[in-house]
Amino acid sequence: MKAPVLGILYGMSTASLAAQMGCSLEQARRVEDAILGQFKRLQAWIDESIRFTRKHGYCTTWFAGKPFHRRLLWEIAGIDRSSASSAERAAFNTRMQGTGAALMLASLNRVVQWIKEDGVPARVVATIHDSMVVEAAEPAVPEVAWRVTHIMETMDNGDVPLRVGIKQGKTFGNMTSYTVE
Numbered sequence: 001m002k003a004p005v006l007g008i009l010y011g012m013s014t015a016s017l018a019a020q021m022g023c024s025l026e027q028a029r030r031v032e033d034a035i036l037g038q039f040k041r042l043q044a045w046i047d048e049s050i051r052f053t054r055k056h057g058y059c060t061t062w063f064a065g066k067p068f069h070r071r072l073l074w075e076i077a078g079i080d081r082s083s084a085s086s087a088e089r090a091a092f093n094t095r096m097q098g099t100g101a102a103l104m105l106a107s108l109n110r111v112v113q114w115i116k117e118d119g120v121p122a123r124v125v126a127t128i129h130d131s132m133v134v135e136a137a138e139p140a141v142p143e144v145a146w147r148v149t150h151i152m153e154t155m156d157n158g159d160v161p162l163r164v165g166i167k168q169g170k171t172f173g174n175m176t177s178y179t180v181e
Contacts, residue, residue: 008035009042010097011089046092050076053091061098065158068102100130103162107152108132114147133172141168142181149180 007017008031018028036043053059057074060067071094076087108127111134115122122136122144136144145166152164169175 004031005035008032011093013085013089049092049095050088053087059091059094061094061102062158063099063102063106064156069098071098097129103152103155103157104130104132107148107155110151111148114151120144120147141178145178145180 004012004017004021007020012020014025014028014032017031018025021028021031023031036046049059053073053076057077058070058072060071061069071090073087073090073094075083076091078084078087104127108124111132112124114120115124120136120143121140122134124132125135126133132148134144134148145168149164149166153162155162166178166180167175168178
């Protein structure tokens with residue numbers, strides 16, 4: 001169920017959801033309604049994001065509790081319903097994923113700075129959307145996991161609390177959840 005939930009939250013169209021789940025459009029609509037019905041404030045936030053974008057022709061990511069990057073979405077007011085629907089999904093997707101990416105990049109800067117300044121036996125090897133992959137010597141894993149979590153969760157994000165999940169593994173494909181102590 002995780003994939004459909006994330007798909008809906010990140011702006012997947014009903015048709016795409018139906019194709020992914022192998023069901024009819026009506027069944028996909030019922031799944032959307034069931035998921036969003038559980039989170040009334042989320043639906044209100046999505047609706048507000050779309051209204052703002054319709055009114056102004058753009059949406060923004062957020063950083064430090066303030067508007068950050070602006071994305072123009074003029075097609076939200078267009079007569080082509082397909083383009084307008086895509087822009088509606090982008091209106092809240094940009095706010096959600098774009099904000100996550102901005103926070104991750106700011107965190108990345110702080111993590112790299114900490115690794116260099118403290119001589120930690122670790123290095124950032126990749127970023128993937130709102131995540132980073134850090135390679136660390138085995139004895140340093142608890143410290144690295146704690147510090148990276150601390151850095152990421154204490155980024156200034158206005159009044160929205162940030163939570164970080166850590167995974168550990170010898171290869172990217174076999175990572176398992178890691179509990180930070």
